[in-house]
Amino acid sequence: MRALTWLPVLVAVLCNPVALAASLQKAEMLYEHGLVDDSKRELIGLIFEQGTSDADRASAHYLLGTIAFENDQVALALRTWRILIDEHPQSEPAKLVKGRIDELASIVGESLRESIDNAVALSYLRQGDFWSRGKSRAFTIDTSWIPNVDVAMKWYDKVIQEFPGTTAARVASEEKMRTLIGWENPGRYGTKHGIQGDFARYMPILESTFQAYADAFPEAPSLQAFRYQIAQGYWNNKQWDETRQWLRQIVEKAGEVDSFYKDLATRRLQKVEY
Numbered sequence: 233m234r235a236l237t238w239l240p241v242l243v244a245v246l247c248n249p250v251a252l253a254a255s256l257q258k259a260e261m262l263y264e265h266g267l268v269d270d271s272k273r274e275l276i277g278l279i280f281e282q283g284t285s286d287a288d289r290a291s292a293h294y295l296l297g298t299i300a301f302e303n304d305q306v307a308l309a310l311r312t313w314r315i316l317i318d319e320h321p322q323s324e325p326a327k328l329v330k331g332r333i334d335e336l337a338s339i340v341g342e343s344l345r346e347s348i349d350n351a352v353a354l355s356y357l358r359q360g361d362f363w364s365r366g367k368s369r370a371f372t373i374d375t376s377w378i379p380n381v382d383v384a385m386k387w388y389d390k391v392i393q394e395f396p397g398t399t400a401a402r403v404a405s406e407e408k409m410r411t412l413i414g415w416e417n418p419g420r421y422g423t424k425h426g427i428q429g430d431f432a433r434y435m436p437i438l439e440s441t442f443q444a445y446a447d448a449f450p451e452a453p454s455l456q457a458f459r460y461q462i463a464q465g466y467w468n469n470k471q472w473d474e475t476r477q478w479l480r481q482i483v484e485k486a487g488e489v490d491s492f493y494k495d496l497a498t499r500r501l502q503k504v505e506y
Contacts, residue, residue, distance in 0.1 A: 255278055256288065258274060262274060384408070405448070406452075409441055426438075459478055463482070479504075
């Protein structure tokens with residue numbers, strides 16, 4: 233079963249901490265420092281505190297759902313976001329998740345049970361659950377013969393196009409480039425992906441993606457790392473001129489500042505051909 237690696241990207245799309253009130257920011261900081269229970273307690277207290285604005289309640293519901301989602305409590309996250317939509321349909325957080333809830337539930341294969349007020353029906357369900365307790369709650373997906381890189385790029389591009397200039401777009405751009413850099417499946421006959429499998433096809437896409445990323449996020453800390461990966465891709469394919477071009481760009485961008493990638497590029501430039 234393939235891990236749903238797009239979930240972190242999706243969480244980033246739904247989150248906008250800049251717009252949160254101070255108490256919500258406190259809850260988020262608690263969560264970032266591993267104090268998950270304290271963060272949730274802060275948010276729940278905010279929801280039930282007298283005088284809390286509807287906007288803050290909506291944001292608290294949203295963040296509670298996000299925390300649940302990041303901790304793989306998908307059913308709880310979706311229920312929390314549905315409450316958000318029902319109680320604060322016109323809020324900005326509700327607008328972000330509205331229309332995507334059912335899609336998310338179907339993708340992850342979650343079965344969300346509503347309240348069942350028929351005791352007999354509930355007893356039948358529990359008996360069925362007892363005898364099938366070994367069944368998986370998540371669907372497995374056979375990805376044989378599906379072009380992994382192309383499908384991944386489609387979803388990363390949706391983030392980049394729908395949420396330009398955001399943290400989510402930056403993360404999606406970085407994950408898209410990592411996908412294009414590629415990997416090799418384990419095993420004797422493992423398939424190669426990205427530029428490792430089809431250099432001529434994917435290297436131009438990688439370069440154009442990097443340029444768009446550099447234009448949109450000129451201060452991104454990983455720019456030099458991706459430049460080196462592109463240079464290394466050319467080096468592995470014995471395209472020496474292009475290798476030197478990207479290595480020199482690393483050195484030029486670093487300027488007078490000494491850094492890991494400047495030093496690495498300088499040393500590689502001393503011996504490019506092998």
